[in-house]
Amino acid sequence: MKKSRTLFESFIYAISGVIYSLKTQRNMRIHFLAALLVMIFSKYLNLEEMEMVAVVFATALVIIAEMINTAVETAVDMITEKFHPLARIAKNVAAGAVLVAVLNAIIIGYVIFFDELYNLLLGIQRLILGR
Numbered sequence: 634m635k636k637s638r639t640l641f642e643s644f645i646y647a648i649s650g651v652i653y654s655l656k657t658q659r660n661m662r663i664h665f666l667a668a669l670l671v672m673i674f675s676k677y678l679n680l681e682e683m684e685m686v687a688v689v690f691a692t693a694l695v696i697i698a699e700m701i702n703t704a705v706e707t708a709v710d711m712i713t714e715k716f717h718p719l720a721r722i723a724k725n726v727a728a729g730a731v732l733v734a735v736l737n738a739i740i741i742g743y744v745i746f747f748d749e750l751y752n753l754l755l756g757i758q759r760l761i762l763g764r
């Protein structure tokens with residue numbers, strides 16, 4: 634097996650891993666799109682520094698978990714495509730990691746965006762009703 638020789642080559646391999654996940658995993662594309670929308674929304678809301686840090690961490694964690702899930706699924710499929718209870722556990726635990734990361738992002742999003750969303754909806758309602 635060829636070992637990665639330069640830092641640049643390692644970087645290219647890592648990027649190809651991200652591209653592979655995006656190409657093959659529908660959930661990864663959804664997470665990426667959601668992360669992009671959250672970033673745009675956060676910029677628009679002028680969040681405080683620590684709020685922005687929390688949002689970036691939470692969104693990155695979901696994408697990282699999804700990529701680890703993909704790696705586990707691929708490794709398990711390489712070992713066996715037949716039904717195996719251990720394969721099931723490995724895949725379920727990896728999927729569970731994504732679920733935990735998503736719940737974490739939802740809670741952080743709720744804490745940070747609730748007031749802003751509430752005010753935004755209130756503003757839209759006033760605009761529509763004209764008062």
Ligand SMILES: Nc1ncnc2c1ncn2[C@@H]1O[C@H](COP(=O)(O)OP(=O)(O)OP(=O)(O)O)[C@@H](O)[C@H]1O
Nearest residue numbers: 660702706713714715716717718720721724725728
């Ligand atoms: N070889 C296997 N042996 C036993 N159970 C398996 C096996 N492969 C998959 N499973 C079960 O089917 C579920 C779905 O597995 P699959 O490989 O289709 O993932 P997926 O649906 O592509 O997941 P994701 O949506 O996260 O990409 C697993 O969580 C596991 O419970």
